[in-house]
Amino acid sequence: MQNSSDSRVTEPVPILCGECKARPAAVFLTHVVDGKLVHRNLCAHCASPYFDHPPEAPSATFLSPPSVNPDFLARPRGCPESLALPASVSLDELSQKLRAKPFHILAVLVTHGVFVTGKQPLDYATAATVCRHYGVSLRPVEGVEASEPPQRG
Numbered sequence: 684m685q686n687s688s689d690s691r692v693t694e695p696v697p698i699l700c701g702e703c704k705a706r707p708a709a710v711f712l713t714h715v716v717d718g719k720l721v722h723r724n725l726c727a728h729c730a731s732p733y734f735d736h737p738p739e740a741p742s743a744t745f746l747s748p749p750s751v752n753p754d755f756l757a758r759p760r761g762c763p764e765s766l767a768l769p770a771s772v773s774l775d776e777l778s779q780k781l782r783a784k785p786f787h788i789l790a791v792l793v794t795h796g797v798f799v800t801g802k803q804p805l806d807y808a809t810a811a812t813v814c815r816h817y818g819v820s821l822r823p824v825e826g827v828e829a830s831e832p833p834q835r836g
């Protein structure tokens with residue numbers, strides 16, 4: 684029972700976030716709880732509070748900086764060579780432009796110390812960080828840095 688006409692490679696199932704158990708884990712934390720080492724896999728969303736407000740309780744001391752699954756940081760297939768970015772772009776929009784999954788973008792941003800939620804639009808600098816990470820060169824866009832807007836008519 685083989686369907687040889689469709690030879691798609693099955694994608695490896697990502698490890699799910701231990702917190703929400705819905706999104707793929709992108710950040711791997713190691714900390715100490717009650718004297719025991721605990722490894723946690725979190726999605727970028729669930730990990731963000733740890734970076735904003737690292738727990739101060741001695742029972743939760745971070746031993747190692749978070750590490751991100753390197754698979755999530757690779758340049759996506761079909762990623763364009765250059766991209767024109769608007770002044771702000773939603774996570775979904777940017778991920779479509781870069782042919783990346785939204786959680787890949789979040790993982791890239793985590794490694795650059797930027798935490799965003801999936802809902803707020805990314806500003807130009809944030810989106811540009813992702814593009815530079817993937818080696819995508821940025822093209823200027825109308826409306827951004829328009830020092831001399833073209834006069835028509």
Ligand SMILES: [Zn+2]
Pocket residue numbers: 700701702703704705706725726727728729730
């Ligand atoms: Zn999560």
